[in-house]
Amino acid sequence: MNDTSFNPRDCGTCPIRHRAVCSRCEPDELEHLDDIKYYRTYEAGQPVIWAGDPMEFVASVVTGIATLSQTMEDGRTQMVGLLLPSDFIGRPGREQAPFDVVAVTDLTLCCFRKKPFEDLMGSTPSIGGRLLQMTLDELDSAREWMLVLGRKTAREKIASLLMIIARRDAALHKRLPKDGMEFDLPLTREAMADYLGLTLETVSRQISALKKAGVIILQGKRQVQIPDLQRLVSETGDDVDGGHIF
Amino acid sequence: MNDTSFNPRDCGTCPIRHRAVCSRCEPDELEHLDDIKYYRTYEAGQPVIWAGDPMEFVASVVTGIATLSQTMEDGRTQMVGLLLPSDFIGRPGREQAPFDVVAVTDLTLCCFRKKPFEDLMGSTPSIGGRLLQMTLDELDSAREWMLVLGRKTAREKIASLLMIIARRDAALHKRLPKDGMEFDLPLTREAMADYLGLTLETVSRQISALKKAGVIILQGKRQVQIPDLQRLVSETGDDVDGGHIF
């Protein structure tokens, strides 16, 4: 299922699959749109935007990873979204960013200036429809995550995060997750803790426990191999045959 | 407050404020739409739909309260949404309900058959736009809730829930929350626990603690009065002047 054949109308990373917008899709038709669309890169660790900042663009992640998070006055932080390639950032119709966005790895965004993008949405209903679908998907993901945060044990939380990253990594490479698959853990222990509502020590301990139990194999601290997917799924506490949105 | 002046173009409860759709808005123009739109009532405790069921309608809450929730195989339950009047239920473009929907109180829904509704969305872009805005709001709410679930203490969680209900109750009556305001707690201790990722005993203890501390005044078990809103806000752990989406 790796369609290595590049479809010019659908570059696979840009969520706005409409020829009037994505120049990776139809580069030659788009010179006149350079003023509404541009690429922007960030280094690992750099903030993209802070909660409350005016946000004059919307964007989609082309390469790299960013996090969406919220921080309380006393420093407690909760990550509320993990932005991987093809994910969308932004709020048509909103003035301010509701959450912090930070680049975790080096990051490339495909940005659209907000006003012209909104105009385009008005004149091209299919963009709004696609955005609605993406937003509904994100909402479902967020709600699935609420179950993880509210009801799962530390061990189940770690397993759930590994499964999400495994699934998304597989999807990114246009294949299905399978036994023996390997992937890079893109997050520090602290970032995982912020995602899971745990402390970094607990994350470290549970990862060690999963390693000792043979559920995962670690090469170094970041490279993960899953010898038996079913085994990992059973550690998540999820229904084994449950439909997944991620 | 009871806006007894009924605006025929905007009934205030139906999110689809478009004259072609909401018969409460333009009852006389809509006879021919009876086959796509209908009201349906549920008794307290009745399920509206189970996760995985085919969903052949979308709806908005007219009166009453429903919950969106997820349950694990072993019975652990997490509520992922609280549906109050004017909230929308459903997924244009989706076959199956992703979560359980249960009526908490007696409930009236304003339902639209899915297929004709989707057709209508296609022909009336403003509906899609409105739905996108509502979905983005819900997504923000879900993400705010992730902070509550992941990082707040039991006491902060209770205070946060009370604030949300207070805000939404005030909004429903078209006024601002203010000191001394009273409202009905529409949820059992168990339902609150499911919303907050706690046990019902912890909910009970923390409510007692807030009562003893004078943050809230209880008349019976469900009627709540907030003598000092700022005091309650400070118990939530939130930034006092933080912008709120709810």
Add this chain to the structure above:
DNA sequence: CGCATACTTTGATCAGGATCAAAGCAAGAT
């Protein structure tokens, strides 16, 4: 090379909330 920095692991102890158990309370049914 030694040192600094950032991240991770591991250990010891503590505490918040879960669990188990029982009793209180209100409303409706018999």
Add this chain to the structure above:
DNA sequence: ATCTTGCTTTGATCCTGATCAAAGTATGCG
């Protein structure tokens, strides 16, 4: 009036994950 049912409160104890502390590891740099 008594019983039943469903919800809530309160108490005693336990356990998971937080907190505090220190050591281990990798990488880059002067």
